[in-house]
Amino acid sequence: MAAENLIEVKGLKINFGKTEAVKGVDFCVGEDDSVAIVGESGSGKSVSAMSLARLLPPPPICQVSGSVKYKGEDVYGMSAARLRKLRGGEIAYIFQEPSTSLNPVFTVGSQIAEAVRLHFPEEKNVRKRVVKALEEVGIRNPEQRYDSYPHELSGGMQQRVMIAMALSCAPKLLVADEPTTALDVTIQKQIIELLCRVRESRGMSILLITHNFGIISQLCRRVIVMFRGEIVERGLCSEVLKNPQHPYTKALMDCIPRLNDKSRKLRPIDYDKLK
Amino acid sequence: MTPAANPIKRAAQRLFSDNLTLSCAIVLACIALSCAFANLICPEGYRAQDLQLGISAPSMEHIFGTDSLGRDVFARVLYGGRVSFAVGVLATFVAVVIGVAYGTVSAMAGGRIDAFMMRVVDVIYTLPFTIFVILLMVAFGRSLWLIFVAIGAVEWLTMARIARASALEVKSRQFVEAAKVLGQSRTGILFRHILPNMLTPIFACAALTVPSVMMLEAFLSFLGLGVQAPLPSWGSLIKDGAELMEDAPWLLVFPTLFFSVSLFCLNRIGEALSEDAGK
Incomplete structure (x- = not known):
């Protein structure tokens, strides 16, 4: 891990009224780094990503606590003008x-x-x-x-x-929030290859938000698995994909349909087992 | 034909794509242009009297006849059209400016400010228009400007509601979020992303406001609350004509014809635009 982190998130909690969307997560993204956050709908991955550039609605609707630092600078203490510079200029998003x-x-x-x-x-x-x-x-x-x-x-x-x-x-960091979900598979591949190429040529960092394990290994070095607002597993992509530790990660990977195994039925996640 | 993205081009496409709307636009343009150039068509003006002639039926010299003071009805209809169109367009313009500003601010502010601003609109809506105008006339005397103010003050309410609804809808679209993410400021987002996307419904509503404003003006003039004689407007001409309906029907028929044809054309165009906005 590089000594200088672009983004450092500590104890991030995000609440929408009484709903706890994110319950205290820590993660960081270094320079020239590529991280994927994986999780199902409602696991808090997208709101975590939005919170990096303070893009969530203001307090009565949404409360954010914990610290988000960009190059050591507190994002939640920034002036409006500084924030506008940060958005787009240093952290860019694609949806x-x-x-x-x-x-x-x-x-x-x-x-x-x-x-x-x-x-x-x-x-x-x-x-x-x-x-x-x-x-x-x-x-x-x-x-x-x-x-x-x-x-x-x-x-x-x-x-x-x-x-x-x-x-x-x-930008120094590109946050790609499910960039390929709306596209068909061949276009998905092209877009992922494009992201890989520009990342390498520019030495920019990428934070990829997705629920698609297929595209992670190509693009990202590290992976973070989120479940119900918490990080349940993290590590190098190659290791997590080969040898998932947490039962949720295993269950999530079990949901991926396989082409060569016809006898195998598609298994949905059994939430009672995970509790 | 794929609709053009530019709202003005799109409106033009819509207008020229169907024959009825197109003919309405042509007829309306003819009427509006002859009113606009009334001083060239009838250089003697709307006040020139020929008292010896008095009331006379349409003839070669006065194609629409003359009224009881011997004034040429054709000239009076054209000059009256000027007033009617001017009131229609200007009061609509005032209504659009106030309404769009108010509605957009309300939508952007949101929350309690939005609720308060829209309740104010509701309250003003409940004021009876005629009484409101009579009160204004009593307080400030009769003038053309007061008609603009009175009509504008009523018509902007609908415009504000439409602008607010439209701004709320555009505000929630993702490209607004995308602009925010790029570091665009609130005013930048408002002028570059929200307002341009509101233009289609605003055009449609404005086009339908023009005939309703002209109708209000005619209504006020008919009641004798409108423009001051001898300045004619279509409403006051119709009123004068109605008084002498049995003896000199041409005094009623021609202004009414111009008025109804113009209103029909304006309404048709407005409806064509709102059909487009509904897509």
Whole structure:
């Protein structure tokens, strides 16, 4: 583990009213690191990720306690201006549903340009930079695609645009919240390969939120398994996937359908056993 | 045809895609343009009297006839249209500006502020319009400006509700979250992401507000609370015509014809736009 951590989370608790979404978790993401948080719906993985850039709704709706530090700086003590710099400029997010993450009334190029202007106001040739970003994520004819509206692109292209938007501000950490769930399998593979490639070429860190074990091993070095707002297992990807320790991790991996074993029935998670 | 993403282009597409709406737009444009250029078409103006002629039926010289003071009805209808359209467009503009600002602020603020602001709207809604206008007239005297204020003060309420509903809907869409995640400020999000996506319903509502405002103005003028004579408006012309309906039907028929055709066209266009907004 690198000495300098990008993100350090200690004792993070997130409550929505009386519902405890996250019950005290600790984790960290280093420089040039790749971590996956795995868990089922409602395990608190997405809210944990959102809390890193203080993106959860303000107190009466949602209470966050514990500490979240970005390069040693307390995220929850930051001024609004500092926070806007952090969001996008240092921690960028991509979401599950690319088609709803793009504003339908503007061209994709102008939306990426907006992000560039926010974080690099001194940049003179914004268009060139946007075209370069589109090229980096493997969009053909980036010059023409600049002037396309979101509905003119396919789902995979839209997700590439979202990644280009996130990358255009040169973030240190990319949080990918189920980036492939809305896409079909072949596009999934392309997007994961794209994320791998940009991670390596930029030396950026990735925090991947997913419930899909299939994509973890390709992209991530470490994995954190969350269940009911707690971390139940963590370790190197290769080890956890080969030899899961916690019964929940085992159960979760048992849910993955296998192609070569026809006799095996799909096993749902038996929650009573886990209690 | 795939709808264009740009709301203005989309509205135009919608208008020109069906024949009835298109013909309404053409008819309306003709009426509006002849009213706008009334001073070129009838250079003698709406007040020129020919007392010797007095009331006369349509003829070659006065195609719509003349009224009891010998004034050309055609000229008066065109000049009256100016007033009616001006009230319609300006009061709608006022209503859109106030309503959209109010509704959007309410939606963005949320919580108690939102609830309070919308209850204020509910309370103003309950005021009876006619009494409200009569009170204004009594307090400030009759003027064209007061009509704008009175109509604007009533029409912005509906606009505020529509703007609020639309802002709430857009606010919850994910690209707003995505903009926040990129470090966009609240005002940036409001002007770049929320308002542009509200335009379609606002256009539709504004287009339907214009005829209802014109109707209100005509109603006020008919009651004698509207524009001051000798300035004509379609409402006051209809009122004058109604008094002499049996002796000189042309005084009633022509302003009514212009008024109803314009309202029909405006309503058709407004409905075409709101059908589009509903998609």
